[in-house]
Amino acid sequence: MKKILFIFISIFIAHAALADQPKDWQLGFQNPASDGMRDIVNFHNNLLLPIIIAISVFVLFLMLYACVRFRASANPNPSKRTHNVTVEILWTLIPCLILIVMAVPSFKILYKQDTIPKADLTIKAIGYQWYWGYEYPDENIIFDSYMVEEKDLRADQPRLLAVDNEVVVPVNKVVKVLITANDVLHAWALPSFGVKRDAVPGRINETWFKAEKEGTYYGQCSELCGIKHAFMPITVKVVSEEDYQEWLSEARIKFAKEEIENDKLKLASK
Numbered sequence: 001m002k003k004i005l006f007i008f009i010s011i012f013i014a015h016a017a018l019a020d021q022p023k024d025w026q027l028g029f030q031n032p033a034s035d036g037m038r039d040i041v042n043f044h045n046n047l048l049l050p051i052i053i054a055i056s057v058f059v060l061f062l063m064l065y066a067c068v069r070f071r072a073s074a075n076p077n078p079s080k081r082t083h084n085v086t087v088e089i090l091w092t093l094i095p096c097l098i099l100i101v102m103a104v105p106s107f108k109i110l111y112k113q114d115t116i117p118k119a120d121l122t123i124k125a126i127g128y129q130w131y132w133g134y135e136y137p138d139e140n141i142i143f144d145s146y147m148v149e150e151k152d153l154r155a156d157q158p159r160l161l162a163v164d165n166e167v168v169v170p171v172n173k174v175v176k177v178l179i180t181a182n183d184v185l186h187a188w189a190l191p192s193f194g195v196k197r198d199a200v201p202g203r204i205n206e207t208w209f210k211a212e213k214e215g216t217y218y219g220q221c222s223e224l225c226g227i228k229h230a231f232m233p234i235t236v237k238v239v240s241e242e243d244y245q246e247w248l249s250e251a252r253i254k255f256a257k258e259e260i261e262n263d264k265l266k267l268a269s270k
C-alpha cells in the first residue's frame, strides 16, 4: 500500500521536476523548451483536458443515472419510445460545437508552426536505416549520429537516447530543419520543441524551432522504419552563442564536407 501511495505521490511531484527526456511514471508532456511546444501544452492542458474530463464525467453520470432510475425493480414497464427530436438535435449540435471550439485554437497553432520565421541557421537531418545524418549546409559540416550502445554509456547519458555526435544549436535562435530520408520513411521528432516531421526519401520537409533554454534534448525516430527503428535517437544540444561558435570552429575541421567527399573520390579512383 505504501508503495502505491509513493508512486501516486511521485506522479505529481515528478511533474515539477521534469527535465528534457522521458521520465519513469511520466504522465504529461515533457517540459516545453520552445514557444511552439508551450502552445501545444497549453492547448492540451487548458482546453482539451477540461473538455475530455467534463465529457467523461457527464457520460458516467448518465450511465449511473440510467442504471439506478431505470433498473427493472424501479421501472417494471419500460418505455417503448424510439425517437425524440429535441434530444437528437441536441446530441448532434452540442458535439459539433465542442469540435469547433477545439478546432479553432488547434488550427491557429498548426498555422503558426507552419510559417517559418527568418532562420538564423539551417540544419538538414537525413534519416538512414538506422541512424541520422546531419548537415549544416551554410557551414560545410556533415556528420552521422549513431546511438551510444548501452555498454558505452557515460554516467550522464540516458539509455537508448544518447548519440555519439549531437546536433549543436545556439540558444534563442530560429533553427530551420530540413528533413529527408535516404532509404525508407523516418520521422524527426523532438518533444520538448514540439517538432515532428516525416522524413521522406526524395522529398524535403521543413520545420523550425527556437530553443529557449540551454540543455540537452532528446527525441526519437517516430515513423516505424524497420528492425532498429527504436535505436536511432535524436540528441540536440542547445548552447550559448559563444559555445556554439567554438563548436563550429572545431566541427568545420572535424566534420568538413570536402574531406569526406575527397575520401570518397579517392576510394572511387582506387
Ligand SMILES: [Cu+2]
Pocket: 127, 128, 185, 186, 187, 221, 222, 223, 224, 225, 229, 232
Ligand atoms: Cu527511422
